[in-house]
Amino acid sequence: MIKKSLVSLGALLVLFPTIAFAEDPSAAQLNMGLNALWVMLAAILVLLMQGGFILLEAGSTRMKNAGHVAGKTIFTLGLASIVYWAVGYGFTFGGDASESLNKFIGLGNFFFDPAIASEDNALPSSVFFVFQLAFAAVSLSIAWGGFAERAKLSAYLIFTLFFVSVIYPVIAHWIWGGGWLAKDGAQDFAGSTVVHLTGAIGALAATILLKPRIGKFNKDGSANEILGHNQVFTALAVLILWVGWFGFNAGSTVAIGDGFFGFVAFNTQLGAAAGAVAALLISWLVNGKADITTMLNGALAGLVAITASCAFVDPWAAVVIGLVAGVLVFFSAKFFEKIKVDDPIFALSVHGAAGVWGTLANGLFATEELAAKVGIGKAGLFEGGGWGQLWVQFESVVVCGAFAFLASFIVLWVVKQVIGFRVTEEQEIIGLDLSEHGNYGYPEQMKKAGTSV
Numbered sequence: 001m002i003k004k005s006l007v008s009l010g011a012l013l014v015l016f017p018t019i020a021f022a023e024d025p026s027a028a029q030l031n032m033g034l035n036a037l038w039v040m041l042a043a044i045l046v047l048l049m050q051g052g053f054i055l056l057e058a059g060s061t062r063m064k065n066a067g068h069v070a071g072k073t074i075f076t077l078g079l080a081s082i083v084y085w086a087v088g089y090g091f092t093f094g095g096d097a098s099e100s101l102n103k104f105i106g107l108g109n110f111f112f113d114p115a116i117a118s119e120d121n122a123l124p125s126s127v128f129f130v131f132q133l134a135f136a137a138v139s140l141s142i143a144w145g146g147f148a149e150r151a152k153l154s155a156y157l158i159f160t161l162f163f164v165s166v167i168y169p170v171i172a173h174w175i176w177g178g179g180w181l182a183k184d185g186a187q188d189f190a191g192s193t194v195v196h197l198t199g200a201i202g203a204l205a206a207t208i209l210l211k212p213r214i215g216k217f218n219k220d221g222s223a224n225e226i227l228g229h230n231q232v233f234t235a236l237a238v239l240i241l242w243v244g245w246f247g248f249n250a251g252s253t254v255a256i257g258d259g260f261f262g263f264v265a266f267n268t269q270l271g272a273a274a275g276a277v278a279a280l281l282i283s284w285l286v287n288g289k290a291d292i293t294t295m296l297n298g299a300l301a302g303l304v305a306i307t308a309s310c311a312f313v314d315p316w317a318a319v320v321i322g323l324v325a326g327v328l329v330f331f332s333a334k335f336f337e338k339i340k341v342d343d344p345i346f347a348l349s350v351h352g353a354a355g356v357w358g359t360l361a362n363g364l365f366a367t368e369e370l371a372a373k374v375g376i377g378k379a380g381l382f383e384g385g386g387w388g389q390l391w392v393q394f395e396s397v398v399v400c401g402a403f404a405f406l407a408s409f410i411v412l413w414v415v416k417q418v419i420g421f422r423v424t425e426e427q428e429i430i431g432l433d434l435s436e437h438g439n440y441g442y443p444e445q446m447k448k449a450g451t452s453v
Contacts, residue, residue: 028121034256036118036127042251043127045244046134050077052240053141057148058441059233060293060345064431065149066229067441072153073144076160077137083164084133086111091169092132092177103180106173123254131251132172135195138248139168142199143408145347146206149213150428153436155412155421162411163202170407171198171400185377186396187366187389189264190252192308192358193396198404200352203343205408210422212342214429223337226344231292238296242272245303249310260311260373267310268303271322275302275354278326286330297333298326300350305358309365311374317365324361325354359397363390 025033050073058069089112096108114126140163147156172194174181188194217223228234250265279298283291302322309321332349341348361380366389368379377392379385415421422428427435434440 026121031256032118032121032123035254036124038256038261039123039127039131039251039254042247043131043134045247046131046138046251049134049138049241049244049248050074050141052237052244053138053144054237055233055240056237057144057345059230059235059237060228061149062226062431063229063442064433064440066433067439068153068432068436069148070441071437072156073141076140076144076156079157079160080137080140080164081133083161084136084169085129087165088136088169089129089132091166092172095178102178103183104174105170105179106177128254131254135191135248136164136168136172139191139195139199139202140164142196142347142351143202143206145200145343145345145351146203147210148344149432150210150422151206152420152423153432154419155415158415158419159202159206159408159411163408167202167404167407167411168194168198171404174400175396181392181396181399182376184392184395185389186392187312187362187371187374187377188308188359188396189311189374190249190307192304192355193400196304196307196351197355197359197397197401200347200350200355201401201404202408203345203347204341204352205405205412207341207343207348209409209412209416212340213344214425216342217340221340223340228293234293234296238299242299242303245272245307249307253311264310267313267315267318268306270315270318271306271310271325272299272302274319274322275299275305275326275329278302278323279330280326282327282330294330294333297329297346297350301325301329301354304351304354305361308355308358309362312362312366312370312377312380314365314367314370317361321358321361321365325357328353328357356397356401360390360393363387363393 054070054073058066061069087110090108090110091106094106094108094110097106101107112129114124114129118124140160143159143163144156173179175186175188175194176182213226215224216226245268246265249268250261253261253264276295276299279301280290280295283289283294302325305321305325306318310318313321329346329349332353333346336343336348343349364380364382366377366380366385367383368385371377371379378389381387381390412421423432423435
């Protein structure tokens with residue numbers, strides 16, 4: 001046995017000589033390597049959330065649009081990656097701007113060219129880029145909820161260019177890139193405002209300009225329910241997104257450190273769980289039936305709400321935040337339907353209303369200890385911090401929301417005037433699979449071009 005072991009070790013040393021001669025890594029190198037591995041894993045989890053968005057949007061819409069939903073998500077992810085590399089990352093984290101300009105936008109690092117390895121044992125810039133790109137892609141996918149079942153593919157292309165190059169990066173810079181809201185102490189750990197509210201406001205601008213889908217509202221103003229074609233897809237989507245959220249929130253620690261990422265993940269789970277339970281119970285209480293779609297939206301709303309506060313609040317507060325989000329998403333969806341806003345994927349309620357609540361919740365529940373640990377802002381109102389942090393949180397919601405809406409609306413209004421935003425009535429009835437791509441996501445189910453499912 002000993003002889004065989006020595007022979008095996010010798011063979012390994014011949015094949016991999018670095019094992020024999022490499023210097024022992026320092027503690028700093030090991031720490032960097034672990035951090036890089038963790039953040040890269042988190043980035044992969046966040047990128048895999050795109051699969052969740054494909055299933056969520058496809059399952060929540062009709063069969064005749066399923067292939068379009070899947071295809072445009074992959075296409076826009078690819079386009080967003082190139083745009084963010086060329087421009088968006090530079091506007092978010094570029095450090096070449098003057099001090100006064102840097103309050104509003106970053107400059108530098110355009111066509112980002114990262115170092116091939118870590119410098120000074122810091123997190124490799126390439127890993128950080130991939131992580132941030134995944135966040136930008138999620139925000140973009142949220143916006144597509146307002147486009148669903150009626151927008152031209154060309155509109156997706158143009159909006160991607162502007163959203164990923166300017167709209168999202170400006171807001172991300174204000175809060176995460178050293179901008180003026182960061183200096184004010186705005187607390188948004190993983191993006192209830194930066195990612196979710198920004199995407200939802202883009203969806204709001206789109207759905208206002210597109211108008212409701214054919215058949216959604218009657219002449220008397222009453223609404224018709226347009227059911228998605230596969231609730232199992234939607235449930236699986238929520239599970240995929242739920243798992244991906246651990247990369248989203250816990251990964252935003254960008255370090256293994258003392259294990260703080262575990263506390264963040266713990267709060268994330270509690271917020272999601274409370275949102276799911278609250279949404280199912282409120283729908284059961286109000287409607288007399290426990291609505292599955294509402295429950296799924298509640299889980300996502302809980303995740304969205306806890307995203308800003310997962311690193312700033314105690315576990316009991318995470319449960320409260322999730323419970324409120326689950327109830328809020330139920331009534332928010334009814335409100336948007338009442339004012340005749342057609343939101344097929346419930347993006348405005350899940351990511352918008354819950355994103356606002358989650359951001360404001362820090363101003364109520366953030367603890368002094370956790371604010372000091374993260375190094376951002378102060379304690380919330382209910383933790384003895386007074387009204388200051390709540391005002392900063394309110395300020396960030398209003399300003400970021402206003403900018404995202406104005407910028408998105410202008411871009412999409414120009415698109416509408418120049419090339420058209422919405423497909424024709426005939427194309428919408430046929431479905432975007434055939435009208436935009438010349439094929440069906442479910443070809444064996446669609447017997448003729450005029451079939452409406």
